[in-house]
Amino acid sequence: MLAVLQEHLVRDTRVAAADRDVFLHRLPQQLPRIVTSLSAVYGSGPEIWDVVARAVLTAWDAYAERPADLRDLDRQREGAAPWFTSREAVGGVCYVDRYAGTIAGLREQIPYFRELGLSYLHLMPLYESPAGNSDGGYAVSSYRRVDPALGTMEELAELAAELRSQGIALVLDFVFNHTSNEHEWARAAAAGDPHFERFYWIHRDRTLPDAFERTAREIFPDDHPGVFTRVDSTPAGRAASPFDPDPRWVWTTFHRFQWDLNYANPEVFHAMAGEMLFLANQGAQVLRLDAVAFIWKQLGSTCESQPQVHDLLRAFRAVAALAAPAVEFKSEAIVHPDEVIRYVHPEQCALSYNPLQMALTWEALATRDVTLLSAALAERHETPEGTAWVNYVRGHDDIGWTFSDDDAARLGVDPAGHRRFLNAFYTGRHPGSFADGVAFQDNPRTGDCRICGTTASLLGLEAEPGPAVDRILLAHSLAMSTGGVPLVYLGDEVGQLNDPHWRQEPGHGDDARWVHRPRRREADHERRHDLFSVQGRIFGGIRGMIAVRRRTPEFEGTTLIPFDTHNSHVLGYQRPGEHSLVLCLANVSDWSQFVTGETLSGFLPTATLLHAQSEVDLRGGILLEAHGFRWLRVIPVR
16 A cells, blocks of 8 residues: 555656655655554445545645645654643634634734734634524635635635744634535535535434434534434525425534534545645644534434544544644543543644633632632643643633533532532622623523623623732633643733623624624723723733743643642642742632641742742742732752
8 A cells, every 4th residue: 555655646746856755754654543543434344445545645635735834834843842832832812803804904913912922823713604693603614715704715824824924823723523504515415416415414314313312412402402403405595495395304413504524424534634634734733623522423322522533533633644744633622521631642632622621710710619620630631742731711612511520529519509500600690799691501490501701701890890800810820820722812811891782793692602702892902001901900910921931941841730738719739840840829719818838848948939030938828819829939848
């Protein structure tokens, strides 16, 4: 197989000899991974060699089209330490239209991104998608066309190049569990094309849909029951007839206009590998793999996190490593903590959202108790070498309480009751709550829901600005210092509040998540240097954290060592360096808290407070003000 492929590639004149040799050098390393992973999915019969050969040739075609400067970046990154474990790695995320209007408008914000200290910019899905409700762009109608209201794919590639020149990596979504029902593949399938019908889970009666739905989980029950919906084959512009509906059913895990792809068909793998590499060639340095846990369906299972998911990820990763090794994968797996970590591996996703730390940061701020968060950092923070968490206070999506029930019960917490409390607290329904949140997928009968709101609104900025600013900075201090890539939802760094008009925009009224996706308020940004304003205090605080993080060698890498403060209101952890440690302390209480000198007696008496570059005597203990935090360089007693 290897010799045949090498002979074919040598005859291809699209690539200069030196560049061809680079690809051929990678091939012996990646080919066994492609063979192993695709065989695990599609079997080891003779036909697997055609599947493998097509995967390699897909990578070769993308490599032949890859711009020279991106090939240079590939060569720089191969064998180098991962850039995302650097203490200089800091991310921002936004919707192009809501933040800057267009891609051209976003380019004008690059000086601001540098001022804030970003090295990573995630643009939420900006592809062509259905008008009105498109699940925030996650119903993709074309991976190769940008929404015309935002610009063009050429403009996106130019933006990527300019960001790269300024030291900022572009992050794009690779929505690979589903397409929109307006994608050309879905349109062909709806019209009855048998080739494209096999791209989706389409059935002509309810026999298999009923069987799958006995065990598969409903995700958006407000949109449709189960996981299958009727195929609408009505031509565009004509209303569907209720008297003669299409008899077919199609798998739609999320919204009815998002059709799940059928990876049991290897044609889907090849087609999506091509789309993935097209995005890589536009200059994306990280691809966020959306809804990764759902891409394989297995009858009799939950159809989430099946073994074939990991095999497919390894195959995609190996194909990318052939054509574009500078591109990293970021896992979006909002599942049980035991499952989340299974996606984090250099041969799958080197980066992964850290939903457990995110959820438990909010949990700790509501309860004023760090027990669950402290246990998570001690037991679930470590990732394999060459990988890292993406630590975030909140993202574009809702906040769900993804902690392990077993972990909670072991620590004396009733999981179901605690989730009901957190939902009530962050929707302002619990006495004494400071939060101005909105429920998403609310079920009054069970008390189950998820939480929407900007960081500022959820932490009470309108009602009590002083304490809220401190809470906002405390939450961001954890993302900045626990190890991995801290990610800021742009607007949070100036305390942007919920959008009061979210229901009035077309296509948004049934999706409460738009409450925390407000348009950029120029007035907030204009006040970012006014240290007497809440905007200035928040911006200055976050920017100051980024500056301290950059100059602190101990924040390099991802290693974290637990530290018991002997105070349930104060979180403690250590970031080790070559000759010293940084001890991080965070008080989630509404009152000042004390960490005793005895607790700190394992360190030499004199420590350095990193924010102020001043000395602190540890023998008398440390007093942390309400919602205060300290980053202290300490030296352990040997």
